[in-house]
Amino acid sequence: MNKEINLGRREALKAGGGIGLMAVLGAYGLLNSTAAMAEWNKAAFSSKAMDEAFAAMGAANPEVNATAIQLSVPEIAENGAIVPVTVSSTLANVEQITIFVDKNQNVMAANFIFPAGTESMVTTRVKMGQTANVVALVKADGKFYRTAKEVKVTAGGCGG
Amino acid sequence: MDMNRREFLQMLAIASAGGFLLKHSESYAASDAARMYDLPKFGNVSLMHITDTHAQLNPMFFREPEINLGVGQMKGLPPHLVGNALLKRFGVKPGTAEAHAYTSLNYVDAARTYGKVGGFAHLATLVKQIRASRSGSLLLDGGDTWQGTGQALWSNGQDMIDACLELGVDVMTMHWECTYGAQRIKDAEEGALKGKMDVVAQNVKTTDFGDPVFKPYVIREINTIPVAIIGQAFPYSSIANPRYFVPEWSYGIQEENLQLTIDEARKKGAQVVVLLSHNGMDVDLKLASRVSGLDAILGGHTHDGIPAPIPVKNRGGTTLVTNAGSNGKFLGVLDFEVKAGKVTDFRYKLLPVFSNLLAADQSMAALMQKHRAPYADKLSEKLATTDGLLYRRGNFNGSFDQVILDALMKEKDAPIAFSPGFRWGTSLLPGSAITMEDVLNQTAITYPYTTLTEMKGEQIKMVLEDVCDNLFNPDPYYQQGGDMVRVGGLEYTCEPNAANGKRIQDMRLNGKPLDAAKTYKVAGWAPVSEAARDKGGEPIWDLVARHLRAEKVVKATAPNVPKLKGVAGNPGMV
Numbered sequence: 135m136n137k138e139i140n141l142g143r144r145e146a147l148k149a150g151g152g153i154g155l156m157a158v159l160g161a162y163g164l165l166n167s168t169a170a171m172a173e174w175n176k177a178a179f180s181s182k183a184m185d186e187a188f189a190a191m192g193a194a195n196p197e198v199n200a201t202a203i204q205l206s207v208p209e210i211a212e213n214g215a216i217v218p219v220t221v222s223s224t225l226a227n228v229e230q231i232t233i234f235v236d237k238n239q240n241v242m243a244a245n246f247i248f249p250a251g252t253e254s255m256v257t258t259r260v261k262m263g264q265t266a267n268v269v270a271l272v273k274a275d276g277k278f279y280r281t282a283k284e285v286k287v288t289a290g291g292c293g294g
Numbered sequence: 295m296d297m298n299r300r301e302f303l304q305m306l307a308i309a310s311a312g313g314f315l316l317k318h319s320e321s322y323a324a325s326d327a328a329r330m331y332d333l334p335k336f337g338n339v340s341l342m343h344i345t346d347t348h349a350q351l352n353p354m355f356f357r358e359p360e361i362n363l364g365v366g367q368m369k370g371l372p373p374h375l376v377g378n379a380l381l382k383r384f385g386v387k388p389g390t391a392e393a394h395a396y397t398s399l400n401y402v403d404a405a406r407t408y409g410k411v412g413g414f415a416h417l418a419t420l421v422k423q424i425r426a427s428r429s430g431s432l433l434l435d436g437g438d439t440w441q442g443t444g445q446a447l448w449s450n451g452q453d454m455i456d457a458c459l460e461l462g463v464d465v466m467t468m469h470w471e472c473t474y475g476a477q478r479i480k481d482a483e484e485g486a487l488k489g490k491m492d493v494v495a496q497n498v499k500t501t502d503f504g505d506p507v508f509k510p511y512v513i514r515e516i517n518t519i520p521v522a523i524i525g526q527a528f529p530y531s532s533i534a535n536p537r538y539f540v541p542e543w544s545y546g547i548q549e550e551n552l553q554l555t556i557d558e559a560r561k562k563g564a565q566v567v568v569l570l571s572h573n574g575m576d577v578d579l580k581l582a583s584r585v586s587g588l589d590a591i592l593g594g595h596t597h598d599g600i601p602a603p604i605p606v607k608n609r610g611g612t613t614l615v616t617n618a619g620s621n622g623k624f625l626g627v628l629d630f631e632v633k634a635g636k637v638t639d640f641r642y643k644l645l646p647v648f649s650n651l652l653a654a655d656q657s658m659a660a661l662m663q664k665h666r667a668p669y670a671d672k673l674s675e676k677l678a679t680t681d682g683l684l685y686r687r688g689n690f691n692g693s694f695d696q697v698i699l700d701a702l703m704k705e706k707d708a709p710i711a712f713s714p715g716f717r718w719g720t721s722l723l724p725g726s727a728i729t730m731e732d733v734l735n736q737t738a739i740t741y742p743y744t745t746l747t748e749m750k751g752e753q754i755k756m757v758l759e760d761v762c763d764n765l766f767n768p769d770p771y772y773q774q775g776g777d778m779v780r781v782g783g784l785e786y787t788c789e790p791n792a793a794n795g796k797r798i799q800d801m802r803l804n805g806k807p808l809d810a811a812k813t814y815k816v817a818g819w820a821p822v823s824e825a826a827r828d829k830g831g832e833p834i835w836d837l838v839a840r841h842l843r844a845e846k847v848v849k850a851t852a853p854n855v856p857k858l859k860g861v862a863g864n865p866g867m868v
Contacts (some may be wrong), residue, residue, distance in 0.1 A: 204324045208546045209771040212532045247723075265794070286772045288533060 151230075178232075179242050184269065187234060187242045196271060196278035201283040205270045214287040216259040217268070219243075225274035228254035232273075236282075237266035262287050300427070316585050326668075330392070331423060331652070336641040337631035339516045339566055340431035342424055344417070344463075345594030346586045346620035347435075348442025348470075348718040349454050350849060351634065351662050353413035353649035354735075355405050355721040356621045357685040358599060360398045363866040364576075365790050366768030370865050373575045373617060378649045379865035382423030384601040392827060394601050395623065395646030398868065402683055405723055409650040409659040412622030414662060417647050418655035420625055421461060428629070430516040431463040436594035436618070437572045441470035443720050444734030445669050450474060453665035455486050459520060460661050465492045467560035469528030469572045469595060470797050473740045476507075476540045483508070492524025494570065507543055510555045510561060513564050522564035524588075526571040528595055530774050536741050537821045547577065549584060556568075556587040568592055568628075569837035575617040578768035579606060586610025589637045590628060593617045595775050597687065599624055599718045603642045616642065620718060623647055629806075673731035677842035680728055682850025686719035686736060689765065690788070691734055691780045694719060694736055696853040698834070706746045710754070710784045713760065714820045715777030728842055733835050743831030744819045751801070752810040758786070758798045766790040766797065782854060784808070789859040793853035799859070 181187035206220040218232055221231050231254065233244045243260040260268065262285060269282040350356075364374025369527060376384050379627050386392050394404040395411065425431055440451030451474050458466070471479055483493045494508035511524035529547045533542055552569070559567050566589050573579050574596040580590055586608045599754030607610045620628040624644050631639040666673070672859040686692035695713050702711040719736040722728065749757075757779070776789070787799040801808040808814075819834040821827070842848070861867065 201651065204550075206550065210530055210533055210546075210774070212544060212546075269760075284772070286763075288764060288765075288774075289757060 144223055163246060175245065178245070179240060184234060184236050184241055188203065188271070191232060191271065191278075193271060193273070193278035193280075196280040198237065198281065199279040200281040203270055203272050203279055205268065205281050205283050207268050207283050207285050209284075210286045210288060214262045214264075217262050217266055217285055218257065218259050218284035219270075220255070220257040221270040221272070223272045223279075225254070225279065227275045228252075228272060229276075230271075231256050231271035232271040233260060234269040234271065235260055235262055235266050236269060236284065237264055238262065264280060297862070301596070303483050305849075315627060323461040323580045330419060331645065332628060333424065333427070333643055333645070335427045336629040337639065339519055339521055339630040339632050340424075340428035341521075341568065341592065341628045341630075342421060342433045342615070342628035343436065343438030343570075343592045343594075343618050343628065344439075344622065344719070345572070345618045345819075346438040346597055347412075347414075347454075347622040348438055348620060349440060349446035349451075349738075350412055350442060350720065350735075351445070351453065351457060351665075352619065353410035353416065355410055355723060356412070357365070357401050357405075357683070357687060357721040358396060358398050359688040360868040361503045361689045361866060362598075363689055363766070363791060363861055363864055365766045365792055368576055368770070372600050372604055373596060374864075374866040376866055377868040378792045386601055389454070391648065392601070394647060395648075396601060401456075402723060406766055408648055412647050413649045413654070414461060415623060415654035415656075415659040416649045416652040417622055418461055418658040419652045419795075420645065420647060422655065424625070424627055425462075432514060432516065432521070432523070433462050434570050435463045435466040436570055436592065437466060437468040437527065438470045438594065438620075439466065439717070441473060441740075442621075442735065442738060444673055444731060444738050445666060446670060447734070447738040447740065449665060450478065451482075453662075455482055456661060456665065457658065458659055459486065459490055463491050464514065465494055465523045465525070465570060467494070467495050467525035467527050467570050467572055468532055470535070470739075472527075472531040472543075472768040473535050474539070474541050475740075476543055482622075494523060495527040496524055496552055497545055498527050498531060499544050499548075501542050501544045502761060503673045510551075511559055513559065513562060518567075519566065519663070520564045521566040522559035522568070524552070524559065524567065526552070526569050526573055527863065528572040528775075531575070533823075534774050535719060536775065536824070536827065538824050539740070547573065547581065552581070553587075554586045554587060560587055565632055566637055571595075574770070574773065574775035575600070575615065576613050576773060577775070578617070579592045580606060580770045582606035582613040582615050582643060583608050585613075589630065590614040590616065590640075592626065592628065592647065594620075597621075597645060599646075601644050602639075603628075605840065614640065614642070616644070618644060621720065644695045651727075673729065673734070675677040675730040675839075676727045677730060677733065677839050677848050678720055678728045678848055680724065680726055680850075682724050683721065684726075684728070684732075684848070685721040687717055688777065690778050690855045691853040692719070693853050694722070695780040696782070696851065697842070697848055698736065698838055699780060699840045699854070702744065702819070702834075703782050704842055706744065706815075707835050708783075708817035709817040710814055711782035712757070712816060712818040713780040713782070715765070715779050717775075717777055728848065730835070730839060733842070735836050736837065737833075737835045739820060739828060741820055741822070743821055743826055743829070744817065744825060744834050745821050745829075745831055745836050746819065747816050748813050749816045750810065751808040751812055751814065754784070754808065754814065754816065755798055755810070756800060758801075759795050760815050762788065762790075767794065781854075781856075785855045787859055788856040791860045800857075841858075
């Protein structure tokens with residue numbers, strides 16, 4: 135991940151000091167009001183299985199593409215409660231990035247909507263109860279693409 | 295049988311002339327051994343490599359594994375070769391000193407013949423000798439240096455920091471160092487090590503914003519050739535060891551970031567780029583196939599004494615992957631020939647450090663004595679004697695672990711005990727005294743609490759499956775590099791090639807199948823949770839010492855190992 139951007143975010147949070155945080159983040163383009171106002175896709179968020187969730191997203195049979203979607207997750211989670219996930223894409227006109235955990239009770243973890251001209255990259259943390267695939271679904275130019283990586287959740291200990 | 299170098303060589307000469315005491319092949323080999331340190335100079339860039347010394351300042355015995363199974367695509371390939379299969383693969387002559395260094399074959403007799411291995415005073419002599427023939431060479435330390443003895447623990451790693459400075463380590467990375475706490479490492483980096491030794495790790499970031507915690511790499515000039523050394527800390531320090539020691543640091547393999555780092559170092563003019571890695575050899579082999587631009591990965595963590603580098607092809611060319619064993623038993627020497635800005639050829643030798651064949655460096659010996667003095671009495675307390683060989687290393691259990699398990703079950707009055715599958719821990723020959731130092735060599739960690747836990751049968755199975763997957767997952771990126779948790783009391787069958795969750799079978803206690811719903815008392819130590827830390831618990835070494843004082847003599851018994859399924863003919867077994 136780009137160091138300058140991260141240091142920028144750290145400075146942004148310091149400058150925000152908590153009170154003006156949302157405004158500052160907004161200024162850095164980290165939040166946008168469109169996403170917050172987007173319609174809540176209840177059917178997708180309450181799906182118990184991947185097929186069901188894809189269908190609710192209108193993405194019945196997304197094309198597998200591991201090169202145009204960069205999915206960055208740890209191989210083994212340091213803490214299953216907060217597993218960092220970064221998704222970016224080199225596809226043109228990305229409209230949506232959605233993150234799923236295929237063995238969670240509700241498989242869809244997050245959905246990001248991108249207004250035209252926004253850099254197509256998101257970083258968030260998801261909760262995982264057990265070893266599972268993290269799936270990234272990208273909608274670009276009206277078409278759906280996906281990729282997945284396994285993240286292992288382990289009890290720990292005994293290394294070395 | 296301790297003797298000095300001259301006596302040892304004399305004995306070999308007599309034995310050889312008289313044709314007794316040693317087998318002919320061994321005496322012949324021993325004269326070879328004396329010559330093994332005459333390493334012809336090669337090329338213009340030389341790197342020396344130590345790793346996983348586990349604070350073993352003094353010469354000791356360390357028995358290599360008789361079982362180190364490879365599964366999936368790793369089956370039958372280094373490092374998953376032991377005994378004669380390993381010798382054959384690397385063209386090492388059986389019955390030689392080197393064969394003894396690399397394998398457990400005929401271990402006790404050979405160990406009595408060739409004597410102790412390692413020791414920083416002997417290592418220092420060897421390093422000086424190599425350095426004298428290779429101007430500008432660097433000494434790299436792959437980590438697991440500050441932990442492994444009572445003395446290192448009680449001095450908070452200071453004895454090893456001082457010893458590595460004396461040895462002239464130029465660059466290091468880390469794993470167990472992290473169990474002294476983040477602050478300890480940063481204090482050392484910015485204090486004693488500053489301007490002398492670089493601490494590098496491209497894969498340690500802050501948990502909040504992913505800022506780098508250490509320099510990802512350094513570029514050093516060797517004979518005017520810029521050489522980049524990138525650091526790779528153990529990727530799972532916050533999982534395999536307690537997270538509370540490094541709460542603000544995040545690890546992982548970080549393959550993408552490694553590629554960016556390699557590219558950056560090349561762009562800055564590095565003509566040689568190496569990764570000083572604590573990934574473990576299976577992970578290094580996979581990583582080498584997926585990133586480009588590395589001339590070599592100098593690896594550690596899995597304690598594999600691999601005689602020759604494994605060349606791995608990738609889209610940028612070939613990367614050499616090495617692993618330099620453990621406990622100060624080996625010094626890796628990698629010589630590159632660099633012409634017109636590129637590596638054109640190389641030589642590599644993993645030199646065993648035979649304490650009897652290398653004189654002790656006086657300056658290092660004095661430093662070691664100074665550090666030992668405050669603890670000498672406590673360390674040298676004799677607790678018991680062992681009838682049999684005591685060792686740890688091996689996939690499933692070791693005889694020294696069995697001593698720990700027996701002590702736990704007896705002292706905690708539990709039918710089942712668990713002991714972590716660490717790969718450090720020295721060996722003791724039959725008839726040896728077991729001292730407090732020996733017990734600490736198996737147990738000296740910063741979270742030594744013993745525990746007694748009520749566990750349901752199904753939980754016991756889950757724990758065993760979880761650890762087993764960390765060892766036998768067919769994808770090395772999902773392994774953690776330790777061995778299987780050692781199990782006392784409970785018998786089971788293990789099928790390493792089975793899927794996760796299906797490897798542990800037929801669990802039995804006193805001949806009766808384990809009941810999934812029934813609760814059992816399980817004794818253990820080295821818990822990683824904060825709750826266990828806050829609860830306390832007697833340190834494992836005190837419990838084992840009490841047990842040994844009462845036992846007086848440890849009888850030679852076979853350790854409790856699982857029945858193995860589906861691995862017949864695997865060359866990772868003797």
